[in-house]
Amino acid sequence: MPTCKICLKPFKTLRFQSPRVCVCGRCTNALNEYKQVAEISYQEVRELLLVGMLRRATIDISSPTVPIWKQQSAERILGNLESEVDKAFSKWVNKLVADKSNTTKNFKIIRAHRRGLLHLDRPHRWGYPNNWKEVAHKIRQLDNFACVSCSTNDEALHVHHIVYASNFGTHQNTNLITLCRKCHEKEHKRVLDFGENMSEPDELPIN
Ligand SMILES: [Zn+2]
Numbered sequence: 001m002p003t004c005k006i007c008l009k010p011f012k013t014l015r016f017q018s019p020r021v022c023v024c025g026r027c028t029n030a031l032n033e034y035k036q037v038a039e040i041s042y043q044e045v046r047e048l049l050l051v052g053m054l055r056r057a058t059i060d061i062s063s064p065t066v067p068i069w070k071q072q073s074a075e076r077i078l079g080n081l082e083s084e085v086d087k088a089f090s091k092w093v094n095k096l097v098a099d100k101s102n103t104t105k106n107f108k109i110i111r112a113h114r115r116g117l118l119h120l121d122r123p124h125r126w127g128y129p130n131n132w133k134e135v136a137h138k139i140r141q142l143d144n145f146a147c148v149s150c151s152t153n154d155e156a157l158h159v160h161h162i163v164y165a166s167n168f169g170t171h172q173n174t175n176l177i178t179l180c181r182k183c184h185e186k187e188h189k190r191v192l193d194f195g196e197n198m199s200e201p202d203e204l205p206i207n
């Protein structure tokens, strides 16, 4: 069974599945509702570690039954709390992110960022890159010029952001997917009007 790379749960079918992308419907919807950059989630998770380390060290330093080395370590932590938290953070967060029982919003956001779907902080400018046409062409090529959702190859193929660009989704390969017009419209739950002649099939809805 395929596994969603964001919640780490197995599903019979995923909303988006290709060699580059494995994301379930719930995570797709959730990431598009949060409207948050990854940096905020990293900070919130770091805050948990800080509170935990502070509490632990406060107990250890005043307890006569803990060994000396532990009291010394508690002293060091209390003396340089921020930098001790920074030192411990990456190992700690890696362990949490690898654990599939961690399914809260912050973990989904951190995983989405690590897989290249979501920006770490707010991009300087919002919008499509100058080479968007080339980027979109490369995505269609990677998806063998077929809709990843229904496999059709006989319709105008759009390139869709799994996490919307307006929700701080990136223009990286792991966040872009080829969809036919029908599947794309289903994704945005509305008719996409690109004009009669579809001269700009790469143009994406602002959503
Ligand atoms: Zn998922």
Ligand SMILES: [Zn+2]
Pocket: 147, 148, 149, 150, 151, 152, 179, 180, 181, 182, 183, 184
């Ligand atoms: Zn389709």
